[in-house]
Amino acid sequence: MQDPYPHSSHRRRFMAATAAGMALPVLAQPQPADKLERGSTRVSGFANAEMDFQLMRQLGTARYGGAAVGECLALAQRIRNGVPASWVSEFTAAARRQESDAQARALRSHAVSARDQYLVACNSYRAAEYYCGVQDPEHARLGLKSRECFLAAVRGLDDRVEEVFLSFGGATLPAYYVRAAGRRGQKSKTLMLISGYDGTLEETWLSYGRAALERGYHLMLFSGPGQMDTLRFHPGMSFIPEYEHIGRLALDHVLARPATDPRRVALMGISFGGYFATRIAAHEPRVRALIANSPIVDLHAYMVSFIGFDPALLPENKDVRLDEIDHIPDSAIPLQTREMMRNLMLRLGQTSFRQTYLRLRDFRVDDDSLRRLSCPALALVGTGEGAEPLVQSEHFLRAVGGPATRHVFTAEEGAEGHCQTGNLAYSAAVSMDWLDELFGA
Structure with a gap:
């Protein structure tokens, strides 16, 4: 092969010496004060498994604008492993900085940049809320700041995002209704979304709401007793097993809207929401399709595992x-x-x-109720969640009265974890494509 540097005698001597295994003299050079590196942030999480999962959860929302990878990893370097107070402190400080930056950009009329930063701040406040004890007054304050930043972010969507409060037992349960772009005055398909033990309405919008909106769905994001959003307004309100009562309220609201096509109303439950949504669909024939992520039919057994x-x-x-x-x-x-x-x-x-x-034993969907669940159903579960979610998903498939299918996510896809937090877009593709094939455009 011809030498591409025919006039470089130094290069030819270097190559010949290297090939012969000769020791080459090291030329004396001034040493830089600091070693040149690509960056100081390192890709490392936590030894504590729960905290590492929460970091992955935050990283996963980057796909839909809820976080920046570098910022999350920089935070992880400052948080003390397995120490909740350190997590709360660092994510609160990050959220305040991100919110201040969003406000400054909004004042300079940079609407897109402000929106993006408000969403990141919203999710950072949520992350801080997660590890803050529910008895601490700071818990509700962090949650309300998350909500405030979300509303600031979606202000640019005009009237498409509405705050909704559903009346229940003398209290009001927070929800959002979001109209799909270009669907004003048209009857269209609607996706109702409910999260679980520690998810929030705003996080659900980031995880699946944006994906559903892109596919032309109206959204109803709702919450019930005991959930994080409700605790922000009613700190002492505890979970109830009978979530069909909450589902009925949300369905009444959705079906009263002229833009709702009642033949195309789907319900998706995430984490504990898999139990809530399954229980709702088992009691509500107005639900025309169910996505259970995961399909929890026995919350006690699930938590014991x-x-x-x-x-x-x-x-x-x-x-x-x-x-x-x-x-x-x-x-x-x-x-x-x-x-x-x-x-x-x-x-x-x-x-x-x-x-x-003992109380968790009341949180069950019995087989008689499952047999009444006659709408098409999709069960989502990951191989990394452990044996119990897989067992319950199999029971779900056998017991429901309508057509049901299951999708098992794998480590190869980076989606094997609880609720596919490591690959939300792929989870959305699986669930939304199934729903699109069922409902059509």
């Missing part, structure tokens, strides 16, 4: 009471686990861990 034993079977002298949690040493139960225990007890309205798991 997370900790590997059933606290409902503990003898009373081994039970952990709410007023005892702060006195348990870290060596017995780590701080993060104690906070998660406390939040679960409070949100289920119980005073001990044993009583909490």
Whole structure:
């Protein structure tokens, strides 16, 4: 092969010496003060599995504008592994900075940049809200800031996004209705979305709402007792098993709108919302298609699988009471686990861990109810979620009265985790394409 540098004698001598294995003299050069690097942010998460999942959850929303990868990884470098207070502090500081930046850009009439930053700030406030204890007044304040930033972001959509409050038991349950672009005055398909234990309306809009809007769906994002959005307004309101009551209110609202095609109303439930949505669809024939992500039919068994034993079977002298949690040493139960225990007890309205798991036994969709679920259904589950979600998805497929199919996400797709947080766009493609083929354009 001809040498492309025929006049470079230095290069030819270098290549010959290298080929012969000769030691080459090192030319003396001045050393730079700092070593040149591509950047200082490193791709590393947390040793703590739960905190690492929460980081992945935040990273996953980058696809739809809820985060920036570099910013999340920079935050991870500053957060102390497994320390909830450190997470709350760092994400709160980031959210404030992002919100201030959005406000400054809005004042300079940079509407698109402001919107994008408001969405990131919204999701950072949500991340801080997650690890903040529900008894802490800061919990509601962070959640309301998340909501405030979301509303600031969608202000540019004119009247397409509406705040809705559904009346229930003397309280009001927060929701959003979003009209699809270019569908004014037209009857069209609608997707109703409900999240779960710690998801929010705003996060659901980022995760699946934007994908549904792009496909021409009107949206109804709604929440019920015990959920994060409701806690912002009603801190003491606990979960109830009978979510069909909440579904009925949301359906009444959607079907009263002239733009709703009643033959094309779908319901999607995410995380615990898989239970809520399954229970709603089992009692509501007005739901014409169900997407359960995951299809939870026994919330007690589902939660038992997370900790590997059933606290409902503990003898009373081994039970952990709410007023005892702060006195348990870290060596017995780590701080993060104690906070998660406390939040679960409070949100289920119980005073001990044993009583909490006894209460969870009420959160079931029995086989008679499943047989009444006659609309087409899609069950979504990941291989990385563990055995129980896969078992419950199989039971769901066998027991429902209508046509049902299942999609199992894999590690190869980066979507094997709970609710496919690592690859939301692929999850949206699977679920929305199934729905489009069912409902049409």
